[in-house]
Amino acid sequence: MSREGSASFFCYALFVKKASRQMLVLLCVALLCILLLGVVSLFLLCADARCPAFSLAKRQRAVDFVTCAALRFPVAQTHPPRCRVGGRTFYSESASRLHVVSPLDHEQVLLPLVIAGDVRVASGASLAYRLIDQDGYELVQDRMTLPKALSGQIVPFRLSVAYPRPMGTGGTLVIELLHSREQVQIPVSFAPLASVEVKAFFGNRERDPNALACDTSYPVARRVAIGENLLSASLRELLHGPTLSEQRQTFFTSIPQGVTVRSLTMLKDGKVQVVFSPQLTQGIGGSCRVVAIRSQIERTLRQFPHIEQIEISVEGSASGEVLQP
Secondary structure, eight states: OOHHHHHHHHHHHHHHHHHHHHHHHHHHHHHHHHHHHHHHHHHHTOOSTTSOTTOHHHHHHOOSHHHHHHTTOOEEOOBSOEEEETTEEEESSTTOSEEEEESOTTEEEOSSEEEEEEEEOOTTOEEEEEEEETTSOEEEEEEEEOOOOOTTOEEEEEEEEOOOOOSSSEEEEEEEETTTTEEEEEEEEEOOOOEEEEEEEEEETTTSTTOOOTTOOEEEEEEEETTSOHHHHHHHHHHHOOOHHHHHTTEEOOSOTTOOEEEEEEOSTTEEEEEEOGGGGTTOOSHHHHHHHHHHHHHHHHTSTTOOEEEEEETTSOTTOSSOO
């Protein structure tokens, strides 16, 4: 091949190579545009049940429980069943005031039993609950007063409930909204758990009818899981207060309702420091009640042999200045 022919062939090869690269770039850009359009379509326009859950058009189609379930958004077997779309929740029974999200139907429950949900309240609304084992024995019965709220306002609730060792592996949780008599019954199964008893200390009107022994309190046993921090668990049971069955045995608490533990710290040489929420000292009058509150807290913690000194504080107050008679 002559020099002129070789040069022409070389130039042609360079042109083809350059054109191929340009075609390849154009092809990649076209594929990227098609992919981008597909993603945008899925995100903005796709409204079918087969579309992904993040599609805006699909989310906008969900306007109630029926459409939400039909579009295959997840349905949880709460009471009543609920379907969630983003930040919206639709219940199968829209007129229901009481919504229980924990435990679920046939859920295996632990210790303590966590009861959670929300209530569309009326003035003075209260919840009552009973846990019954498969033989019909009532393990625990109690109630909780919901916070004050405007009529029709939705108020969440969550509580942890200790219960005695059940007979068998199954049972039923019954929750009732007292002012409306609305009720749900939730079948549950009990997880096999290693447990231990701790004590919470309360006053007792039968043993001290005139409440003269201010610094005396009496134990009730509560069952907790072995894996729990027993100091924290005993304080939780103390702040829960006596159950209805314990109240029938004339147990009562001097600790105000709504008190929580802000921190619990184990220090050196058997000293423990507990910081409570401000409610601990709000609205308590009389030196006898102050002494009774301190007695309940200290006796509950001193059931553990390694506790030798207890420092009680309230959030926002100087240490050592609370519960002084």
